Amino acid sequence: MADYKGIKGFKVQSLATDPVPSSAAWSSGGSMNTARSQLAGAGTQTAGIVMGGDGGTPSDLGITELYNGSSWSESGDLNNPRTAFAGSGTQTTALAIGGVSADAVKTESFNGSSWTEVGNLNNGRNALYAVGTSTASLAFGGSGNHNESWNGSAWSELNNLNTSRSDLSGAGTTTAAIAYGGTGGVTLTEKFDGTNWTVANVLPTGIVGGWGSGVQTNALLFGGNTPAPARSAVTYIFDGTNWATGATMGTAVYQPAGSVGGTGGTALQAGGDVGSYNAGTQEYNNFAGDTTQTHQNEGQVYYNSASNTLKLTTTVFGTGAWASGAAMNTTRARVATAQSGTQTSAQVAGGQGTSVNTEQYNGSAWTEVANLNIAKQLQGGAGTQTSAISASGYTTTWVTQTETWNGSSWSEVAENNLGRVQMGSAGISGTSAMIYGGEGVPSSTITANTEIWNGSGWTEVNNLSTARTFIAGGGPVTDAVATGGNVDGSGTSTNKTETWNGTSWTEVANLNTARGGAGVAASSSTSALAFGGTSSPGNVSKNETEQWNGTAWTELANLATARYDGNGNGTANLALYSGGGTSASGSTTTEEWTVPGTVTNVTVASS
Numbered sequence: 001m002a003d004y005k006g007i008k009g010f011k012v013q014s015l016a017t018d019p020v021p022s023s024a025a026w027s028s029g030g031s032m033n034t035a036r037s038q039l040a041g042a043g044t045q046t047a048g049i050v051m052g053g054d055g056g057t058p059s060d061l062g063i064t065e066l067y068n069g070s071s072w073s074e075s076g077d078l079n080n081p082r083t084a085f086a087g088s089g090t091q092t093t094a095l096a097i098g099g100v101s102a103d104a105v106k107t108e109s110f111n112g113s114s115w116t117e118v119g120n121l122n123n124g125r126n127a128l129y130a131v132g133t134s135t136a137s138l139a140f141g142g143s144g145n146h147n148e149s150w151n152g153s154a155w156s157e158l159n160n161l162n163t164s165r166s167d168l169s170g171a172g173t174t175t176a177a178i179a180y181g182g183t184g185g186v187t188l189t190e191k192f193d194g195t196n197w198t199v200a201n202v203l204p205t206g207i208v209g210g211w212g213s214g215v216q217t218n219a220l221l222f223g224g225n226t227p228a229p230a231r232s233a234v235t236y237i238f239d240g241t242n243w244a245t246g247a248t249m250g251t252a253v254y255q256p257a258g259s260v261g262g263t264g265g266t267a268l269q270a271g272g273d274v275g276s277y278n279a280g281t282q283e284y285n286n287f288a289g290d291t292t293q294t295h296q297n298e299g300q301v302y303y304n305s306a307s308n309t310l311k312l313t314t315t316v317f318g319t320g321a322w323a324s325g326a327a328m329n330t331t332r333a334r335v336a337t338a339q340s341g342t343q344t345s346a347q348v349a350g351g352q353g354t355s356v357n358t359e360q361y362n363g364s365a366w367t368e369v370a371n372l373n374i375a376k377q378l379q380g381g382a383g384t385q386t387s388a389i390s391a392s393g394y395t396t397t398w399v400t401q402t403e404t405w406n407g408s409s410w411s412e413v414a415e416n417n418l419g420r421v422q423m424g425s426a427g428i429s430g431t432s433a434m435i436y437g438g439e440g441v442p443s444s445t446i447t448a449n450t451e452i453w454n455g456s457g458w459t460e461v462n463n464l465s466t467a468r469t470f471i472a473g474g475g476p477v478t479d480a481v482a483t484g485g486n487v488d489g490s491g492t493s494t495n496k497t498e499t500w501n502g503t504s505w506t507e508v509a510n511l512n513t514a515r516g517g518a519g520v521a522a523s524s525s526t527s528a529l530a531f532g533g534t535s536s537p538g539n540v541s542k543n544e545t546e547q548w549n550g551t552a553w554t555e556l557a558n559l560a561t562a563r564y565d566g567n568g569n570g571t572a573n574l575a576l577y578s579g580g581g582t583s584a585s586g587s588t589t590t591e592e593w594t595v596p597g598t599v600t601n602v603t604v605a606s607s
Helices: 004-008
Strands: 013-015 026-030 042-043 048-051 062-069 071-074 084-088 094-097 107-110 115-118 131-132 137-141 144-151 155-157 171-172 177-180 190-192 197-198 209-217 217-223 234-240 244-245 266-272 279-283 301-304 311-316 321-324 347-349 358-361 365-370 380-383 388-391 402-405 410-413 425-430 431-435 449-455 459-460 473-474 480-483 497-500 505-509 519-524 527-531 545-548 553-556 567-572 574-578 590-594 597-606
Touching: 026 597, 042 266, 048 094, 048 266, 071 480, 084 137, 094 137, 131 171, 177 480, 197 590, 209 266, 217 266, 266 388, 301 425, 347 574, 365 402, 380 431, 388 431, 410 597, 425 480, 431 574, 480 519, 480 527, 519 574, 527 574
Parallel strands: 013 301, 042 084, 084 131, 171 209, 380 425, 425 473, 473 519, 519 567
Antiparallel strands: 026 279, 042 048, 048 062, 062 071, 084 094, 094 107, 107 115, 131 137, 137 144, 144 155, 171 177, 177 190, 190 197, 209 217, 217 234, 234 244, 266 279, 301 311, 311 597, 321 590, 347 358, 358 365, 380 388, 388 402, 402 410, 425 431, 431 449, 449 459, 473 480, 480 497, 497 505, 519 527, 527 545, 545 553, 567 574, 574 590
């Protein structure tokens, strides 16, 4: 008889502890109770503490929270709410040092439940960094570039950093510290031996406002700006001599706090600026080469004997966010795309101004490739960088012309049946695509017509339930989605959504925000992302992002730049939005949508 392993590929093991990542990785932790940036932290990954920070209203917080490895609880507030200060010590014996304005000289000591004011710094400052314990700490850098040591009762001045800087990071102890990054000498690294600072190898990239932890021979730097305002998700690792690039964080963040203890194999990040005040936390673990641990194997089912739970190792997705991508070479709107491409392998063609220009994106830059044969805009598009289609559209009138892309050039092929503009389109290649809806001939008629392309000809199939133009969509020809659009000649926006099963359209749950001209990234009729667009009457550009799970639309983080008639591409977890604007003239703007995914252990059942 076949056993479970033979059927599913894995035995159900009985383990006393959960499996750990097989390499260095970041995973999501429990969220803080209060979102904030410019806070300070101390402690370890499983016994952390954060305090103070900028919460918006009020801008200076005194709130203290303690972390037990999975969740945060509030403790006693600082006596002096503050931002841009330093922390050191442990969860039960921490220090809060310096800060802005009146707090610049103040030090407070934490006993596990409450804070007490202790000896002041000799040189008040903000945006400094600190390492050490509650009885032996070192506070260096910041405004004024001073270096002072704490002996449990008073601060003493020591030799300063060689290069003045603030918003820096560091790690280590009072006699073996390391300082790196910051304003001014942003790539510079310096080591402290208890007396003097000496210059060490530079960082790969300048980082301002990151967080550091570990020891002088195994230090970490994560988060920050590189340079402002590009938030960093990179982790850098120092081995005592050189810096190397480590695991990427799930969420890029500026001016977070975190743990200061540990040997560099584990770390905690909390709060910071992700485009807004952040309550999220991330945990870093490096178990590479640790043969004493059971390592994670995605898809593995196991029984945790300590907690009496059946668990599964799987990918859990976090909170998505938009980030800036490289600008296109050609300003454009009203543009079609190879929308089944990926976030790092996209293509656009044509657009406003009846352009023939075609560009491809590799995740870091746009490159011009062979032009369309006929310049047009408002057309439908589908496929990938190696196999795409551009159908119908507008030159000086509606056209039925279709071109396909073979990876290097466009070729004119069979015309579609109904000339139209502002239609929805879907499909995975230049031989499998569909177009639906739009404004068609004759007399600017808004249509519900649907046509499917099989690589040689177009066939009319069942119509949309609701005729509309300015429509968005995506997915394969057997499993597509159509959403939003305008339903009349006056441009009245709709929030209607329909899904296609290969034969017919079915109305499903509406978008939360009615709009036309949105971008869509879709892998199926049950997984899509809609973003941007414009609402009419009024022609108001939108920045809302909504995710479709096959049942309902959920509002997520907004685009940085509200716009419509841009180019959607990718999936609901990894999307790209290029071009579009607040008018038909368009832009070169590109934004990338990323939902971080982390392999983690989740409970399936408990006794």
